[in-house]
Amino acid sequence: MRLTTKSSYGVRALISLAIMYDRKRPVPIKDISREEEISGVYLEQIFNRLKNQGLVRSIRGPGGGYALVRDPSDISVYEVVMALEGSVNPVRCVSGKGEKKECGRIATCASKEVWREMARRIKETLGDFSLRDLAGRTLELDPGKARKAQLYEKSLS
Amino acid sequence: MRLTTKSSYGVRALISLAIMYDRKRPVPIKDISREEEISGVYLEQIFNRLKNQGLVRSIRGPGGGYALVRDPSDISVYEVVMALEGSVNPVRCVSGKGEKKECGRIATCASKEVWREMARRIKETLGDFSLRDLAGRTLELDPGKARKAQLYEKSLS
DNA sequence: TATAAGCTTGACTTTTTTAGTAAGGTATAT
DNA sequence: ATATACCTTACTAAAAAAGTCAAGCTTATA
Ligand code: FES
Ligand code: FES
Numbered sequence: 001m002r003l004t005t006k007s008s009y010g011v012r013a014l015i016s017l018a019i020m021y022d023r024k025r026p027v028p029i030k031d032i033s034r035e036e037e038i039s040g041v042y043l044e045q046i047f048n049r050l051k052n053q054g055l056v057r058s059i060r061g062p063g064g065g066y067a068l069v070r071d072p073s074d075i076s077v078y079e080v081v082m083a084l085e086g087s088v089n090p091v092r093c094v095s096g097k098g099e100k101k102e103c104g105r106i107a108t109c110a111s112k113e114v115w116r117e118m119a120r121r122i123k124e125t126l127g128d129f130s131l132r133d134l135a136g137r138t139l140e141l142d143p144g145k146a147r148k149a150q151l152y153e154k155s156l157s
Numbered sequence: 158m159r160l161t162t163k164s165s166y167g168v169r170a171l172i173s174l175a176i177m178y179d180r181k182r183p184v185p186i187k188d189i190s191r192e193e194e195i196s197g198v199y200l201e202q203i204f205n206r207l208k209n210q211g212l213v214r215s216i217r218g219p220g221g222g223y224a225l226v227r228d229p230s231d232i233s234v235y236e237v238v239m240a241l242e243g244s245v246n247p248v249r250c251v252s253g254k255g256e257k258k259e260c261g262r263i264a265t266c267a268s269k270e271v272w273r274e275m276a277r278r279i280k281e282t283l284g285d286f287s288l289r290d291l292a293g294r295t296l297e298l299d300p301g302k303a304r305k306a307q308l309y310e311k312s313l314s
Numbered sequence: 315t316a317t318a319a320g321c322t323t324g325a326c327t328t329t330t331t332t333a334g335t336a337a338g339g340t341a342t343a344t
Numbered sequence: 345a346t347a348t349a350c351c352t353t354a355c356t357a358a359a360a361a362a363g364t365c366a367a368g369c370t371t372a373t374a
Contacts, residue, residue, distance in 0.1 A: 001159075001160055001238070001242050001244060001245050001246065001247065001279070002158075002246075002247060002248065002249075003158055003247045003248055004360090004361060004362085005361080005362070006361085006362090007247075007248075008248045008250070008268065008272075011268045011271070012266075012268055015267060015268065026320095028319080028320060028321090029320080029321080030319090030320080039362085039363060039364085041363070041364060041365080042362070042363055042364085044321080044322080044323095045362095045363085047321085048321095048322075048323085051321095058320090058321055058322090059320085059321085059371090060319090060320060060321050060322090060369080060370045060371055060372095061318090061319065061320060061321085061370055061371030061372050061373095062317095062318065062319040062320070062371070062372045062373070063319080063320085063371090063372065063373090064319075064320050064321070064370085064371075064372085065320070065321085066321085077268075077271050081158070085158050087158060088158045089158065089159075090158065090159060090160045090164075091159065091160055091164075091165045092159075093165070107298070108295070108298045108299035108301075108302075109169075109295075109298070110172060110291045110292075110294035110295040110298055111165065111168045111169055111172065111234075111291060113294065114168070114234050114283065114286045114291070115165075117282060117285075117286075118279065118282050118283065121278050121279070121281075121282045122158070122275065122278070122279065124278075125274060125275050125278045126271065126275065128274075129271050129274075134267045134268060134271070135267075137267035137270065138265070138266075138267040140267075141264070141265045141266070141267055142265035144265075145265075161331085161332065161333080162332080162333070162334095163332090163333090183349095185348080185349060185350085186349080186350080187348095187349080196333085196334065196335085198334075198335065198336080199333065199334055199335090201350080201351080201352095202333095202334085204350090205350095205351075205352085215349090215350060215351085216342095216349085216350085217340080217341045217342060217343095217348090217349060217350050217351085218341060218342030218343050218344095218347095218348065218349060218350080219342070219343050219344070219347070219348040219349070220342090220343065220344095220348080220349085221341090221342080221343090221348075221349050221350065222349070222350085223350085
């Protein structure tokens with residue numbers, strides 16, 4: 001019953017982007033990597049997917065980095081997880097869309113209804129958290145982060 | 158975002174036990190294995206855990222097999238999944254109890270609250286389905302199963 | 315316009331987990 | 345006795361996850 005680290009890393013990374021969102025400045029991977037202690041090369045993979053799924057855009061060259069495409073209040077954790085995991089179904093059988101391997105007993109299988117409901121509720125739950133929520137909560141829990149963001153700003157001006 | 162097959166197999170297997178529950182007869186692994194097309198040796202592992210977690214009891218020798226310890230209406234899918242997966246936490250950090258590797262940033266991490274809530278809702282959801290529910294639903298979806306159970310009875314008398 | 319910051323792409327490797335096998339045992343109804 | 349069925353430990357193959365490597369491409373800016 002585990003998400004891959006892509007999701008947890010991805011959410012943490014996007015919280016950083018959300019915090020920077022108002023400042024209209026892209027955040028380079030290296031910064032997130034340092035801050036969050038996540039392998040930079042691995043983060044690149046993650047951001048690649050996020051970009052392909054249209055959640056972030058990239059700005060190349062010096063001063064570049066990644067930025068959210070939409071307002072953080074408009075992006076839910078569900079979207080992030082879907083972008084990175086591809087699905088939220090707890091079993092193969094109930095793949096929903098075109099996930100290979102159709103299960104032969106699906107017509108007469110009662111347990112599939114459990115898994116379907118479970119997927120529904122997960123979607124609902126993750127849909128309830130926006131990146132703005134989490135960014136706000138982060139600044140509450142870790143005021144140091146706010147300060148750091150300020151400093152970062154100053155160092156650039 | 159997947160459960161292991163242990164959970165889906167386990168739930169399916171226990172539905173069979175639930176169907177047989179009223180008839181007060183243990184079900185041997187071989188039968189379930191045949192019916193559900195699940196490797197018998199693998200099922201043994203699964204029933205082992207279910208037994209250790211107190212969900213089923215075993216009767217040895219000819220005419221033996223496994224039977225539910227409690228009434229099917231009193232056993233939820235959540236219990237089954239917990240017995241077989243050990244946990245329902247979507248990430249390592251939020252291990253709840255004594256799952257090794259304490260995460261160092263847990264104090265200041267906002268996303269942990271998402272994962273915690275997610276675990277809560279999964280528990281809630283799976284807790285809402287009892288084995289009796291699923292047994293009943295199975296007989297609705299697959300009347301052949303009811304008939305087969307009857308025949309099985311007759312063949313023994 | 316040279317440089318370096320930063321993204322892009324695809325393949326590759328390592329580690330961990332999952333899904334099973336294999337083999338030999340023990341209890342018990344008939 | 346014997347066949348049925350559970351019990352236990354160990355092993356293995358395959359898949360997935362986590363992470364690395366290498367070589368490029370864009371673009372701001374000095
Ligand atoms: S739908 Fe595949 S086993 Fe239930
Ligand atoms: S609690 Fe471990 S990273 Fe959030």
